Ligand SMILES: NC(=O)C1=CN([C@@H]2O[C@H](COP(=O)(O)OP(=O)(O)OC[C@H]3O[C@@H](n4cnc5c(N)ncnc54)[C@H](O)[C@@H]3O)[C@@H](O)[C@H]2O)C=CC1
């Protein structure tokens with residue numbers, strides 16, 4: 001079967017990781033177009049992946065069955081408005097990864113009904129360990145949903161949401177989530193250094209512990225509570241540490257953090273989605 005042509009509008013970090021994943025998955029580079037006003041980005045992508053490049057968004061989109069919108073949320077309105085002439089109610093499929101931008105706003109900027117899938121990936125996609133939630137509007141057909149899923153599956157786990165509003169929670173959890181773990185790692189490293197370990201030992205032990213805990217949680221049949229209990233001997237060291245974390249209200253801190261990120265996603269959608277913004 002002929003491979004569908006993909007056009008990336010925006011050739012930055014996320015586009016680069018998606019393209020890398022797709023090629024590693026066996027896709028033919030000739031079926032991929034990238035448009036970006038930044039010539040140096042296009043040259044680097046062409047050099048690295050042998051994909052087709054152009055500074056002209058319309059040229060790339062006209063070639064494609066799937067148009068991946070991989071620009072910053074602040075750029076999406078102008079980019080979408082400039083692509084109106086390629087929109088029809090049945091094709092191409094528009095796959096947006098812009099944080100916060102809601103499908104009805106994008107559809108309005110594109111100038112009419114169009115098949116749109118909204119996705120929220122995360123930066124571990126750069127190392128093919130991403131987690132992406134997807135939501136499709138009613139204009140998309142099953143084949144288009146499958147195409148959207150296959151683009152994101154090339155860089156990690158994918159799952160579908162039934163309600164677009166849940167994208168706000170997903171953004172707070174897995175979209176921003178890598179930063180929470182990086183913060184925890186930073187804090188653990190610092191604490192160990194303060195207690196006498198040298199920098200590189202503290203870093204290495206922290207990273208391997210984070211990796212090992214995630215791998216174990218993914219591979220185990222047991223939930224996080226049970227896995228934690230297994231480390232925590234009664235009267236032992238972990239118990240003391242967990243008590244200190246509970247006394248510092250770690251659960252409330254995460255509840256507040258996710259709520260704040262969820263609220264900010266909503267705020268951004270309002271700010272960037274209204275046409276008089
Ligand atoms: N970084 C993250 O953790 C996540 C990012 N995202 C979303 O992915 C999208 C892309 O993010 P990054 O790749 O990190 O940004 P980036 O800044 O690396 O890439 C954006 C690219 O768009 C290009 N561009 C600017 N104006 C353009 C135009 N008019 N037409 C075509 N291209 C244009 C820029 O030259 C740049 O190469 C954003 O909407 C972001 O919200 C989604 C999930 C997680």
Ligand SMILES: O=C(O)[C@@H]1CCC=N1
Pocket residue numbers: 099171175176
């Ligand atoms: O911080 C942000 O706004 C974006 C959305 C998810 C990850 N980064």
